[in-house]
Amino acid sequence: MSLPDDRWSAPDGKVLRESADDRGIVQCWEGVPLVAVAVESVSKVFYSGSEAGLVRALQDISLEVNSGEFVSILGPSGCGKSTLLSIIAGLAAPTRGVVRVGGRVVDKPQTDLGLVFQDALLLDWRDAIGNVMMQVEAKKLDRSTYQAVAMELLESVGLKGFENKHPWELSGGMRQRVSICRALIHDPPMLLMDEPFGPLDALTREQLMLDLHNLWLERRKTVIFVTHSINEAVFLSDRVVVMTPRPGEIFEVLEIDMDHPRDLSAQSSETFTRTSARIHKMFQSMGIFAKG
Amino acid sequence: MTDSEQRAPGPGDVTVSAPDPNFSSSQGTAGVSVGADDAVAQELIVRYRRRMRRDRVAAVAFPVLSLATIFVAWWGAVNFLDIQRFILPPPGEVLSELRRTVASGYLPEHFRSTLISVILGYGVAVAVGIAGGIVMAISKTVYRLVYPPLVAAQGVPKSALAPLLLIWFGLGLISKVMIAMLIAFFPIVIATFHGLSSVPPEFNNLGKSLGYSRVEMFSKIQFPYALPEIFSGLKIGIALAVVGAIVAEFVAARAGLGYVLIVATSQLNTALIFADLLVLGLMGVVLFAAIDLLERLVVPWHVASGRPVVSA
Numbered sequence: 001m002s003l004p005d006d007r008w009s010a011p012d013g014k015v016l017r018e019s020a021d022d023r024g025i026v027q028c029w030e031g032v033p034l035v036a037v038a039v040e041s042v043s044k045v046f047y048s049g050s051e052a053g054l055v056r057a058l059q060d061i062s063l064e065v066n067s068g069e070f071v072s073i074l075g076p077s078g079c080g081k082s083t084l085l086s087i088i089a090g091l092a093a094p095t096r097g098v099v100r101v102g103g104r105v106v107d108k109p110q111t112d113l114g115l116v117f118q119d120a121l122l123l124d125w126r127d128a129i130g131n132v133m134m135q136v137e138a139k140k141l142d143r144s145t146y147q148a149v150a151m152e153l154l155e156s157v158g159l160k161g162f163e164n165k166h167p168w169e170l171s172g173g174m175r176q177r178v179s180i181c182r183a184l185i186h187d188p189p190m191l192l193m194d195e196p197f198g199p200l201d202a203l204t205r206e207q208l209m210l211d212l213h214n215l216w217l218e219r220r221k222t223v224i225f226v227t228h229s230i231n232e233a234v235f236l237s238d239r240v241v242v243m244t245p246r247p248g249e250i251f252e253v254l255e256i257d258m259d260h261p262r263d264l265s266a267q268s269s270e271t272f273t274r275t276s277a278r279i280h281k282m283f284q285s286m287g288i289f290a291k292g
Numbered sequence: 293m294t295d296s297e298q299r300a301p302g303p304g305d306v307t308v309s310a311p312d313p314n315f316s317s318s319q320g321t322a323g324v325s326v327g328a329d330d331a332v333a334q335e336l337i338v339r340y341r342r343r344m345r346r347d348r349v350a351a352v353a354f355p356v357l358s359l360a361t362i363f364v365a366w367w368g369a370v371n372f373l374d375i376q377r378f379i380l381p382p383p384g385e386v387l388s389e390l391r392r393t394v395a396s397g398y399l400p401e402h403f404r405s406t407l408i409s410v411i412l413g414y415g416v417a418v419a420v421g422i423a424g425g426i427v428m429a430i431s432k433t434v435y436r437l438v439y440p441p442l443v444a445a446q447g448v449p450k451s452a453l454a455p456l457l458l459i460w461f462g463l464g465l466i467s468k469v470m471i472a473m474l475i476a477f478f479p480i481v482i483a484t485f486h487g488l489s490s491v492p493p494e495f496n497n498l499g500k501s502l503g504y505s506r507v508e509m510f511s512k513i514q515f516p517y518a519l520p521e522i523f524s525g526l527k528i529g530i531a532l533a534v535v536g537a538i539v540a541e542f543v544a545a546r547a548g549l550g551y552v553l554i555v556a557t558s559q560l561n562t563a564l565i566f567a568d569l570l571v572l573g574l575m576g577v578v579l580f581a582a583i584d585l586l587e588r589l590v591v592p593w594h595v596a597s598g599r600p601v602v603s604a
Contacts, residue, residue, distance in 0.1 A: 089497075091501070
């Protein structure tokens with residue numbers, strides 16, 4: 001299966017912010033959403049010695065992510081969700097199937113998107129702004145222009161005054177904010193995030209979740225967000241892709257029908273609790289939770 | 293100090309207790325509750341500074357004290373236990389022997405000879421060790437070819453090679469440099485290889501997503517990441533290079549502080565032995581301090597990230 005050309009970009013390169021739904025986030029052309037990523041029948045198999053045997057990480061995954069959409073990939077540990085993200089980023093090759101980003105087949109590491117990993121992966125010998133500027137230096141963009149952009153970005157995530165602090169002088173949450181700025185400074189159309197709030201404490205997670213939501217509304221990026229937190233997935237997403245344990249298959253794709261912008265009170269809304277309960281039930285049916 | 297009512301209870305303990313434990317835990321590691329007023333803050337800062345000052349003084353005073361104790365004990369032992377001079381000369385005699393041999397230019401000349409061997413041997417060890425560590429980290433084939441024999445060779449004490457090198461290279465500089473090099477090389481090559489290999493694989497993905505070439509990956513992430521560990525190898529190496537040069541001078545030289553030790557021993561000039569050891573110790577300390585200083589300049593992030601948090 002392959003998408004027709006007019007699903008990837010609007011004719012004449014024009015992209016209209018005309019929306020298919022009331023929320024006005026997804027980019028559309030003549031009422032049909034544009035596609036940012038198409039995952040087509042992707043499977044991934046690992047072999048790591050006879051003891052573990054053959055590991056079927058991903059099994060026949062097909063998924064389309066619309067341009068400007070926030071999609072979460074939610075699943076238990078080891079369900080291959082991070083593997084899926086690496087395949088989309090071009091950091092790993094699928095065993096079978098193909099991934100297209102913007103119509104092109106992904107066959108090498110993608111450098112025009114923003115990646116945020118579970119660990120902030122900051123370089124200790126660079127200060128906060130120096131870490132953000134890594135992206136600018138790698139792409140040989142104009143330093144002085146982007147210096148200002150970097151400052152603005154850091155300020156927008158509440159790190160004004162911390163530009164010249166080094167990673168060891170920052171808290172875990174601050175480090176991850178710097179890492180998010182590094183992923184955004186070249187203004188990529190898409191952000192791939194692999195459990196970015198994983199190692200943080202609960203309150204910091206919640207704060208960063210809110211910040212990410214606002215950042216997304218402001219900048220209209222396509223976001224693919226890998227998480228094992230039902231809460232984060234439901235709060236942040238337009239759609240949640242629920243995956244099964246190994247071999248990772250798509251169990252169900254849920255539309256989250258809640259208005260934007262969302263604030264923390266959305267977590268007690270009826271839609272939110274109902275959807276969370278549904279996902280819990282799905283995990284229970286997969287045997288993730290013990291009955292009780 | 294300031295208003296005593298604002299002080300926290302407990303001697304020396306100035307952590308301000310928050311009224312509600314749940315509340316204070318949500319404040320993270322700040323240690324001061326939101327309600328702490330200026331007087332308490334002032335008190336904390338004063339105490340913190342005093343503690344820091346005391347630490348700095350103690351860091352200098354205590355080693356001076358222990359050294360002084362050793363000298364006094366030495367002096368006392370020689371005078372009151374009636375120890376023969378050629379077994380243990382009193383500190384004063386060692387100092388006058390030191391002054392005499394330094395003034396005559398005897399010790400400085402041998403000092404220079406040893407220093408040159410150490411620096412040359414160490415220099416080669418650093419160049420070959422770092423280059424070797426890099427090549428092993430890059431190529432698994434080279435690693436397999438080189439690493440096991442290297443570890444096996446480590447089983448032979450380097451100083452035991454001195455007689456062999458004497459036959460090959462004769463008396464003098466080359467033998468000394470070779471031994472110093474061989475003995476300093478191992479910790480440097482291992483530290484370099486290990487440091488470069490211990491970069492978390494996630495950084496590799498980061499580099500790829502930034503579009504780094506292999507060279508950029510190495511120069512921008514891998515090598516700086518390994519620098520703190522390389523420096524720990526360099527520091528062990530400099531101490532060993534001095535050992536290597538001295539051992540070589542015992543066997544295969546006509547000059548150097550190690551050679552002076554042999555000569556002084558044959559003359560039962562124990563004061564000269566001690567004077568020589570003092571100079572040797574000084575050389576070791578200065579060389580080590582130089583590498584330590586270099587580390588502070590090159591790897592400030594490592595030194596700073598290891599800075600202790602002193603809580604008042």
